[in-house]
Amino acid sequence: MLHKQLIRRLDLITLQLFVAVHEEGTLTRAASREAIAVSAASKRLMELEEVLGVALFSRTAKGMSLTGAGETLLHHARRMLAEVEKVGIEVGEHLQGLRGYVRMLANLSAIIQFLPEDLHSFVSTHLRVKVDLEERPSTGVVEGIIDGVADLGICTMDSDTKDLFSVPYRHDRLAVVMRPDHPLANRAQVAFSETLPYDHIGLHAASSINSRVHAAANALGESLRVRIHVPGFDAVCRMVQANMGIGVLPYKAYELFGQGLGLTVVPLTDDWSHRTLLLVVRERDALSPVSRLLFDHLQLNE
Template identity: 40%
Template sequence: MRYDLVDLKLFLAVAEERNLTRGAEKAHLAPSSASHRIRQLEDALGTPLLTRQARGVALTRAGESLLRHAREVFAQLEQMHADLAPYAQGIRGHVSLWANTHATHTFLPMDLAGFLRDHPQVSVTLEEHTSPHIALAVAGGEVEVGVVAGHVESSGVELLPYRQDRLVLVVPAGHPLEARRDEPAGLGFGVVLDYPFVMLHAGSAIHTFTMNAAAAQGRHLNVRIQVRSFGAVLRMVGAGVGIGLVPRSALVFADRERPPTVLELSEPWARRDLQICVRNRASLSGFAVALVDALAKSAEA
């Protein structure tokens, strides 16, 4: 197959405009040249991409498929440019960091801001994953540094203390569970599963963790609404939408006018000791060592 990015860019413009002339103008080509390139692209792919109509063009099934892939191609190219741009600006090092939802939404933003301010020549890629996945990725050399919560069963990694926190239950004012806020031992997770939950979005590490915790009790969560941050969870709970499970450190994001009621959980997994996870500190790049040291130092402070 012989075609290039100019052909794909032209096809994308024509497909989005649903008009050959306007698409050619958008791609800075003459209509005759654009029509010739589209025919060559169809010949190269061996199938019609457009159906010519009186007032424009329509996509064939093959054309719809190519449009989807072309958008993905150009999105990947933009990401490539974004990844390479820092090196042209003097960036000399890069560290990959995976962390669970808890760390990503609470402690890491401030800690990474301090690290990047002190190390302007370094860039960091942060991805959110579950703790077991992070430990396996670090052990396999897929990622240099991780931040995990609780006990992770993975050989071949070193764990360093990072932060201490707890997951707590938050309920709206006047909720039936509010009367049990002073129970010394805290609430068992099974007690709260009859009530609708406000959850972080599906795919977030804490969403997966909470679903698994309910499944371990042979139950399913009643998810009323899914949101994108702990702050949104707290505001939804304060507004009476449902109950939620958040780190104690996230309570600073609660709406002061309608703060939720905080209840302790008796479950052992409620304690969320965050740990820095590396495969072998001695084998880390210098920039990764600097990041590990900065995270450990911020925890001490």
């Protein structure tokens, strides 16, 4: 009897609502996201908990969080919704070609340097696939993939990727951008230690580059002279142009933003300046067909 009741209650709308409440943290935001009245959403959750005989959420003034039973249902709900999407996509292929929706999280370096061309080549081939891309620092990318906010993520290799499945995405190299009249501007390459006597333009505190340069300075027993923090590579280059200091950024970011401002770039000799970006997912085999297509398209083939 419980089995039949469960089948009736586990409709797709209820499952999507359940996942949305977990991801949004409140019933109100989840109901808005799923275009359901709050009262109707509340009723669906209550009926689901009644038929299961367990509480799925702990309800507090700050919001709703999963219980142990809720964590178990979340695992199965995501698999079930992914399978339904897979059925729809594979049937649809017979009519008008592959279609679908992929959610991505990526750090600034990947978005600026590589993803525009990589995504263009992908959607040019798969015209009916839509990609939702959100920028987050590498640690935020990992957290988002674990929490199910997105299907694919790109972060730096030195990130703690927990139990996520990962493959190399791209390689880049960090360099120092400066004005042409800077004392280091005529060097073919420079050690990071040689930049420490000068003021630096720092990226935001959560960025992996910011963490790397501070860690490198600490390893040398020095403090980094950060004159100002800015949110992106373009802002670093503008501050350098205004003679506020020097900045560390990927070489390709200099080509995109600094070269046109008349700035000079000098590669770093330090081993940590050579970076690998990772493509991360929860489970490769559990990806939807369109997510798997994009995953295969993006992973580095060396």
